[in-house]
Amino acid sequence: MSAIIEEHHHDDHHHGPAKGLMRWVFTTNHKDIGTLYLWFSFAMFLLGGTFALVIRAELFQPGLQLVEPAFFNQMTTMHGLIMVFGAVMPAFVGLANWLVPMMIGAPDMALPRMNNYSFWILPFAFTMLASTLFMEGGGPNFGWTFYAPLSTDFAPPSVTYFIFAVHLMGISSIMGSINVVVTILNLRAPGMTLMQMPLFVWTWLITAYLLIAVMPVLAGVVTMMLMDIHFGTAFFNAGGGGDPVLFQHVFWFFGHPEVYIMILPAFGVVSAIIPTFARKRLFGYASMVYATSSIAFLSFIVWAHHMFTVGMPLAGELYFMYATMLIAVPTGVKVFNWVATMWQGSMTFETPMLFAIAFVILFTIGGLSGLMLSIAPADFQYQDTYFVVAHFHYVLVPGSIFSIMAAVYYWLPKWTGNMYDETLGKTHFWLSFVGVNVTFFPQHFIGLAGMPRRIPDYALQFADYNMVSSVGAFLFGFSQLLFLFIVIKCIKTGKKATAQVWEGAHGLEWTIPSPAPYHTFSHPDEVDLKEAHG
Amino acid sequence: MANDATYESYYVPTDSKLPIFASLGIFLTVFGMGNMLNEMKAGVDSSFGSWVLLIGGLVLAATLFVWFSKVIEENHAKLYSDQMNRSYVWGMSWFIFSEVMFFGAFFGALFYVRFFVVPWLGGEGNRVPSDYLFYPDFVGAWPMVDTPDPTRFPGAIEPMGWYGLPLVNTLLLVTSSFTVTLAHHGLNEGNRRKLVGWLALTVGLGIAFLICQVLEYQHAYAELGLTLTAGIYGTTFFMLTGFHGAHVTLGTFMLLVMLFRAMKGHFKPDDCFGFEAAAWYWHFVDVVWLGLFLFIYILGS
Numbered sequence: 001m002s003a004i005i006e007e008h009h010h011d012d013h014h015h016g017p018a019k020g021l022m023r024w025v026f027t028t029n030h031k032d033i034g035t036l037y038l039w040f041s042f043a044m045f046l047l048g049g050t051f052a053l054v055i056r057a058e059l060f061q062p063g064l065q066l067v068e069p070a071f072f073n074q075m076t077t078m079h080g081l082i083m084v085f086g087a088v089m090p091a092f093v094g095l096a097n098w099l100v101p102m103m104i105g106a107p108d109m110a111l112p113r114m115n116n117y118s119f120w121i122l123p124f125a126f127t128m129l130a131s132t133l134f135m136e137g138g139g140p141n142f143g144w145t146f147y148a149p150l151s152t153d154f155a156p157p158s159v160t161y162f163i164f165a166v167h168l169m170g171i172s173s174i175m176g177s178i179n180v181v182v183t184i185l186n187l188r189a190p191g192m193t194l195m196q197m198p199l200f201v202w203t204w205l206i207t208a209y210l211l212i213a214v215m216p217v218l219a220g221v222v223t224m225m226l227m228d229i230h231f232g233t234a235f236f237n238a239g240g241g242g243d244p245v246l247f248q249h250v251f252w253f254f255g256h257p258e259v260y261i262m263i264l265p266a267f268g269v270v271s272a273i274i275p276t277f278a279r280k281r282l283f284g285y286a287s288m289v290y291a292t293s294s295i296a297f298l299s300f301i302v303w304a305h306h307m308f309t310v311g312m313p314l315a316g317e318l319y320f321m322y323a324t325m326l327i328a329v330p331t332g333v334k335v336f337n338w339v340a341t342m343w344q345g346s347m348t349f350e351t352p353m354l355f356a357i358a359f360v361i362l363f364t365i366g367g368l369s370g371l372m373l374s375i376a377p378a379d380f381q382y383q384d385t386y387f388v389v390a391h392f393h394y395v396l397v398p399g400s401i402f403s404i405m406a407a408v409y410y411w412l413p414k415w416t417g418n419m420y421d422e423t424l425g426k427t428h429f430w431l432s433f434v435g436v437n438v439t440f441f442p443q444h445f446i447g448l449a450g451m452p453r454r455i456p457d458y459a460l461q462f463a464d465y466n467m468v469s470s471v472g473a474f475l476f477g478f479s480q481l482l483f484l485f486i487v488i489k490c491i492k493t494g495k496k497a498t499a500q501v502w503e504g505a506h507g508l509e510w511t512i513p514s515p516a517p518y519h520t521f522s523h524p525d526e527v528d529l530k531e532a533h534g
Numbered sequence: 535m536a537n538d539a540t541y542e543s544y545y546v547p548t549d550s551k552l553p554i555f556a557s558l559g560i561f562l563t564v565f566g567m568g569n570m571l572n573e574m575k576a577g578v579d580s581s582f583g584s585w586v587l588l589i590g591g592l593v594l595a596a597t598l599f600v601w602f603s604k605v606i607e608e609n610h611a612k613l614y615s616d617q618m619n620r621s622y623v624w625g626m627s628w629f630i631f632s633e634v635m636f637f638g639a640f641f642g643a644l645f646y647v648r649f650f651v652v653p654w655l656g657g658e659g660n661r662v663p664s665d666y667l668f669y670p671d672f673v674g675a676w677p678m679v680d681t682p683d684p685t686r687f688p689g690a691i692e693p694m695g696w697y698g699l700p701l702v703n704t705l706l707l708v709t710s711s712f713t714v715t716l717a718h719h720g721l722n723e724g725n726r727r728k729l730v731g732w733l734a735l736t737v738g739l740g741i742a743f744l745i746c747q748v749l750e751y752q753h754a755y756a757e758l759g760l761t762l763t764a765g766i767y768g769t770t771f772f773m774l775t776g777f778h779g780a781h782v783t784l785g786t787f788m789l790l791v792m793l794f795r796a797m798k799g800h801f802k803p804d805d806c807f808g809f810e811a812a813a814w815y816w817h818f819v820d821v822v823w824l825g826l827f828l829f830i831y832i833l834g835s
Contacts, residue, residue, distance in 0.1 A: 018549055026549035108546045110621040113601070117553035124561035157572050164564035171560070174632050182624040186617065187544065216632045220639025227773065230571045232687075232763035235643060238668065239683030241766030243651040250639055313659065523543060 016518050025120070028112035029518060030097045035415075036119050037094025038408070042484070044086030044126065045401075049477050051079035056439075056473035059466050062458050072456035073141035074133060080144025084262070085169050086126050088396065091404045092265040093118075093176050096204045099411065100180060102509040102520055103198045105189030105527035110182040118176035125168035132158035143454060145255065148236035148247035152228045159229065163222045170215040177208035177215075184208075189508070189527035195289070196529070198507050199282065202289050203268030206296045210257045210264075213300075218254040221247065245310050252303035260299045263363075263395060264292060266403035267334060270356045272507070273410050274338050277353035278345025279504040284337040291330035291337075298327050308379045317376045324374035328367070335364055350502075351425035355406030358398055358433055366394030369444065384454075387447025393440045397476075398433075405432070405483065412487065413501045417515030418494030424486045431479035438472025545613045552604070555597040562590025606800065606808070619807055626811040630818050633781070637822055640777065644770045644829065648676050651766070655682055677834055681765035690768060691759035696831035699750040703743050704827050707782075710739035711820045714789070714813050717796075722803045726796065733793045736816070740786035747779050774830055778822055785819045788812040 017023050017032065024036060054075045058066045067075070097115070101108055109115045132139035137156030140146065151159060184205045188197070197205075224247070227233040234240025236247045267288075275282045282288065304312060304320040312320075338360050347353070369391040373379050382388060405428075413419050442465035447453075451462045458466065497514040511528055512520050521527060566587030573583055608614065653659065656674020669682035677693035694700070713736045720728030754760040754771075762772045792812045795801065801809050 023549075025554050026551055028547050028550055107544045111625060112546055113550045113553055114625075116550065117556050120554050120557040121560065124557055128561070128565060157576065160568040160572050161565070164568045167564060168560065174629075178625050178628045178632075181628055182621050186621050186624055212628055212632045213635050216636035217639040220636055220643075224643065224773075226571075227762075227769070230575060233769040233773065234681070234687050234763075234766045235769055237687070238651075238655060240681050240687035240764075240769065241652060241655060241678045242647065242769065243654075246643055246646055246651065249646060250643060253639075253642070519546075522546075 028116055030101050030109045030115065031516065033115050033119050034094045034097030037090045037097060040122060041087050041091035041094060044082050048079050048082035048087055049480065051075045051082065053473060053477050055079060056470040058456050060470040062460055062463050064457055069456045070138060070141060074139045076454050077140045077143055081129065084144065088262045088400050090122060095265065095407050096180050098415065099509060100183055100201055100204060102516060103201050103507055104184065104187065104192060105508050105521045106183055106187035107519065107522045109179050110187055111179050114175050115179050118172045118179065121168050121172040125165045128161050129165040132161050145251060148225060148244050152225050152236055163226045166222045167219055170219045173211050173215045177211035180204055180208040189529065190524050191529050199271035199288055200268030203264045203292055206292050207261050207264045210261050210296055210299065214254040214257045217250060221250040221254065248307045248310060252306045255306065256303040257299040260295055262400050266400050267292060269403045269407040270338060270359050273352045273356040273406055274341050276502050276504040277350060278342045278347050280341055280345045283340035287333055288337055291333040294330040295327060302327065305374055308376045309383045321374055321376040328371055331367055335360060351422065351429055352406045352410035354426065354429045355402045359402045359406065362398035363395055366391055366399055369394065384452055385447040386443040386451045386453055389453050390440050390443035390447055398436050412490055413497035414509060414514050414516055416491050417497055418490050419497050420486055420490040420494060424482065428479060428482045428486060432476060435472050435476025435479055439469050439476055442468050545618055552597055552601045555593060559590050559594030559597055562586050563594055566590050622807050626814060630814060633818065640774050641825065644774065647766050647770065652676055652678060678765055678767040687763060687765040690764045693767065693835045694754055694758060694760060694771060694831065695835050699746050700827060700831045703746050706739050706743045707820050707823050710736045711817055713739065714816050718813060721801055721806055721809060724803060726799065729796050730793065733789060733796055737786055737789050737793055740782060740789065743782055744779065771830060774826055778826055781819050785816045788815060
């Protein structure tokens, strides 16, 4: 195998990486672009994390200590926007870029120049978004969900730049997703059927479909805002016959699938890692595919469970409540399958596996609090409290972000050719694990006790848990510097990795040398389909 | 390498300067536009934003021109296999799907307003008390000619009818869908005169549609008092038809480019992705119009 790859590698129409900084600006190589996405995402993770620490520092004690309420609002808004659109989504796109072509035996992404375009729009978009913080009137201060009329009639002037930044992100996401879908549908190695694809590829196929379906709706809703703000239309103004609630419907029609966009690739990552370290095949591959598809379908018809308290007709409340509860079924199938995969496996607990197991447990906690929130009458109490904050941080931080970290540790030897430092990796895991739980678990209690979200001050009875939460946040935040150190160390030095890297790893990406050559699978006959999926 | 013929090698372009210029172009475009809008709203009059917008638009347009030219060049150099062409076909199909969803957001807004918001504002349903307190005199009706708050949203004198210009426009677009198909037949038969003739007629019909739409808007503003700021009826009317008009403009431009390419003899029956993509886009625009004609004009007036 590897001999053939070496031979093709010197074909005249294949080039190694260009020299210098311009390599990264002009590149059309899926591995380079994947790397760019991942580093960009990490930079945004630190920026958004810094905003989170400003929030937690202010909430360390009751009363106003560090920041003005107006600035606090900008921090909660920008933290959410940066983390969702700048950290989590680009990280998964980066993983897709690196892994999808290698997993399906494709030479690159289907549309490599557009791939570069998708990435390089993002730094411009986020520079523009972040620069709003320095503008007159401050940055966006209406929460990451930017509900009208707070984001239209009462917004600072910088909202215009926010709207255009969202447009740019949307264009980037749509082009990136079209690339992923086309790559998967058209560039699979000869003989690889859809039901032979690794689950990570499946989950990304479905995620990309969701992105193409809902990012245009997000573009639509911010365009309506733009028109209301600058051209006197009446979309979100009852005086003209519109309705602020219309904003919420359109936004959440995007927003709920968006939630799954941030978790389905995580399911794919975990479904790759657990079989490797349990040394068993994934339990229930086909049911995983159908469960993922069902979740994607259901994501389109449950959006108004985010809006139980706006005054919907009773029939709407009931419908959205029951439809939401349905999601627990396919999700339960997935959790069951992961546990069944581990059952009686010869398990070892390297860092990726630790993150993956923590994902299964903590994501399930987040899922269960989600089930609590789906009960409309109960949600009337939970709405806009820290219970909601605890819920979605449990699915996003030890959910999405833990899976991204698991993926980085799992595939880093393939990317760099070196093993990471296992001791430091495990240290990073335990610090993150403790940090995340100390931060977010107490927020369930203060939420149930009635502490509202997005408020810089709080009643004295919430003081203790807030203090605990803030300590946890700083622990989690600073632990990520260790992550940065581990990754850099692994790039520079470390025990050489073998092609297979992990004893129990299966899949095409483990048949090529580590580090992966600049061009892989340039010719379809190089693929050994027996290794196609784990 | 005996089995060379059994697979196709996939052309992966080398490094390209195009995307970064396209990124810069699109960034300057939106940044300039944002700056311009904010200054307009604040009543400041420096032309900084409009210059940035102009430069950005030019950079973007020039980059896309070079980009598309390069793709055509690569195609002529036979770098693309059938598999590669399938990537373009898939890519265009998914792009059109994303456009469908974009229009879906605005159609969704229209339906929500029409079937929920307006009756509620008029006093139906479970929101009676608040709506009654705010706008006691308002009677819910569609098309909404009188708004709940006429001081801010003046409302219209009369709604737009479906008879007349909208009907003419429907006939123009439906006809153009047939003519573009006839052009496609000409292409398949290798008959360039037939291709160019029907394609030129299609472009002409597209331009005629746009002229009619301008006349219709003038009629709306001058005689019906129907404006963008008239309230939700004007909002949905102009936003939906306006975005559709923008798409007709883009589609006409795409077909015009394909017309020039057809005259140069770029297309062969088995090598005409550019033409087909433009034709699919045109059919999509046509279908959206039928939706508009039904929901905005016939059922909306």
